[in-house]
Amino acid sequence: MPLTNMTDMLNHAYRHGYAVGAFNVSSFDFLEGVLTAAENCRAPVVLNLPETHAAHYNFDMLMAAALTGARRAAIPVAICLDHGSSLSAAVNGIKAGCNAVMIDASALPLDENLRCTKEVVDMAHACGVTVEGELGYVPWVAGDGEEKPPEDIAYTLPAEAKAYAERSGIDCLAVSIGTVHGLLRGTPRLDITRLAKISEAVGIPLVIHGGTGLGDDQFRKLIAHGVAKINYYTALADVAGASIRTQLQSHPHGSYPQLTSGVRDAIGAQIERMIRLWGSGGRAAEVLQQCRPWQEVEQIALYNMPDKMAETEVTAILQQGMATLGRIPGVRKVRAGKSRQPDGHDHYCWIIRFASQEAADHYRTHPSYLRFIDKSLRPVLPDLLTVDYIAAE
Numbered sequence: 001m002p003l004t005n006m007t008d009m010l011n012h013a014y015r016h017g018y019a020v021g022a023f024n025v026s027s028f029d030f031l032e033g034v035l036t037a038a039e040n041c042r043a044p045v046v047l048n049l050p051e052t053h054a055a056h057y058n059f060d061m062l063m064a065a066a067l068t069g070a071r072r073a074a075i076p077v078a079i080c081l082d083h084g085s086s087l088s089a090a091v092n093g094i095k096a097g098c099n100a101v102m103i104d105a106s107a108l109p110l111d112e113n114l115r116c117t118k119e120v121v122d123m124a125h126a127c128g129v130t131v132e133g134e135l136g137y138v139p140w141v142a143g144d145g146e147e148k149p150p151e152d153i154a155y156t157l158p159a160e161a162k163a164y165a166e167r168s169g170i171d172c173l174a175v176s177i178g179t180v181h182g183l184l185r186g187t188p189r190l191d192i193t194r195l196a197k198i199s200e201a202v203g204i205p206l207v208i209h210g211g212t213g214l215g216d217d218q219f220r221k222l223i224a225h226g227v228a229k230i231n232y233y234t235a236l237a238d239v240a241g242a243s244i245r246t247q248l249q250s251h252p253h254g255s256y257p258q259l260t261s262g263v264r265d266a267i268g269a270q271i272e273r274m275i276r277l278w279g280s281g282g283r284a285a286e287v288l289q290q291c292r293p294w295q296e297v298e299q300i301a302l303y304n305m306p307d308k309m310a311e312t313e314v315t316a317i318l319q320q321g322m323a324t325l326g327r328i329p330g331v332r333k334v335r336a337g338k339s340r341q342p343d344g345h346d347h348y349c350w351i352i353r354f355a356s357q358e359a360a361d362h363y364r365t366h367p368s369y370l371r372f373i374d375k376s377l378r379p380v381l382p383d384l385l386t387v388d389y390i391a392a393e
């Protein structure tokens with residue numbers, strides 16, 4: 001069960017002067033490559049699932065695999081929805097199993113970014129979920145390497161960062177200090193003085209997006225000035241592509257398994273190098289010991305329907321409940337069932353899976369839940385027995 005609270009994980013890194021790698025998972029090869037490399041180095045790790053990649057794969061299917069991988073891992077793992085675009089994207093990410101969300105409203109003016117981020121923080125914190133915000137704009141460049149940084153880099157301003165972090169309540173902050181998403185030719189120029197001022201102003205772990213292409217010394221300086229999470233993907237996609245091209249040379253008519261056989265190792269070697277450089281290697285045991293584990297909670301609600309109630313009415317209440325309760329933030333899944341007793345009566349139950357204990361507590365105060373109980377259930381059900389338990393995997 002090494003799914004771990006990401007706020008605790010990043011605070012540990014922040015306090016101890018290292019950075020956790022956050023690697024995009026865009027296929028099963030990437031998922032296995034990241035987890036194996038992190039286990040080899042005994043390092044805490046973040047699996048990033050970017051909303052922007054959803055065009056390439058089915059998000060829910062890959063999330064299910066990421067959750068299984070994380071639960072089986074021997075190292076602490078957090079799963080982060082990367083570049084979530086809205087409150088509903090964040091709600092859906094948590095429903096799918098993410099225990100951290102990044103809300104990227106950085107292209108909006110400060111006040112709108114703040115409003116949007118605060119909305120996500122209020123929802124996510126009620127579910128115990130970590131939130132990463134972004135201030136300033138880290139631009140996107142094509143994968144092949146461009147000559148110059150784009151014109152639209154908007155550097156993060158330290159004074160704004162302080163106001164944004166304090167007023168939104170975010171747990172960590174992605175900053176723009178000269179990196180880009182993608183790869184530039186040559187070494188990017190970073191504004192470390194700006195980073196130092198931001199770090200001093202906000203006092204929470206900072207995040208760098210666009211880690212590819214930075215030199216070893218640059219990484220060390222970033223970490224020395226408050227960076228505790230580094231998002232790193234382009235270089236992995238590049239080494240994966242190079243591995244396939246190499247296989248293609250020796251197997252021009254190679255099948256899919258042949259051509260992709262080296263991808264996991266190629267990604268893994270690159271990740272292990274970065275983990276060692278960023279100082280997160282060997283930290284797994286102390287993170288597991290000092291950080292809160294991420295534990296889902298399930299609730300069973302048992303009830304009998306009145307004898308006189310028609311089957312269609314019973315079914316309508318069940319369906320209404322599944323739809324209404326399933327939309328409450330922090331609810332991962334609602335199942336309903338019935339069992340026929342020897343005396344001919346039907347007993348009914350709900351099984352509701354929550355992202356966390358916080359989410360289960362929040363659910364009981366949510367207006368949709370209270371309305372459903374008061375309007376649909378209480379009038380027909382005098383007794384409703386509910387039991388919460390921690391869902392062990």
Ligand SMILES: [Zn+2]
Pocket residue numbers: 083181209210231
């Ligand atoms: Zn990014």
